[in-house]
Amino acid sequence: TKWPEAEILFRRAVSDYPKYAICWEALGRTLEVEERTVDAEKAYGEAVQADPRFVTPHLRLMVLYGRGQRWSDVAKSAATVIQLDPSSYPIAYYFSALANLNLKRADEAEKNLKAGLKVDPKGTVPRLNHLLGTFLMQRKAYGEALPYLRAYLQSQPTSTDADAVQGAIAYAEKMTAAKAGPDAPEH
Secondary structure, three states: OOHHHHHHHHHHHHHHOOOOHHHHHHHHHHHHHOOOHHHHHHHHHHHHHHOOOOHHHHHHHHHHHHHOOOHHHHHHHHHHHHHHOOOOOHHHHHHHHHHHHHOOOHHHHHHHHHHHHHOOOOOOOOHHHHHHHHHHHHOOOHHHHHHHHHHHHHHOOOOOOHHHHHHHHHHHHHHHHHHHOOOOOOO
């Protein structure tokens, strides 16, 4: 691959034009592909400094922080992405929810999941459904969880967790039927 050559060219460009956010972001991507996470994070940080309204470096930082389970940083980056462009990046809502769950802020996580699903009508981030369904299962809101789990399974029938999700659906159906009582109509 030609990543080392690309890195040299991008470093020259940012040396000559230190406020060139797009070039800093490209350098960050190059370093990320080379698995040089710390250097990539620094380059994305420079891109943010050069142009705080440029969404892509915030997205990349969000993902890097997520890989490192740096939940406070994930929450901040995701919030910035959502603030800058609330309708184009449903993945930011997923990351925000995941971060907030890990930070023990369940209400904020639920709000992000529902908002993410509203801006993702085509289901480009199926994990929004999965995480909301799982979250509702943990709250014992089995009937509420079912449509989200079913939507996830419908979009990801061959995922590695399909069997576990199918099991969760069966359990939620059983619990919903038990809660409804023996005289309730079956669906």
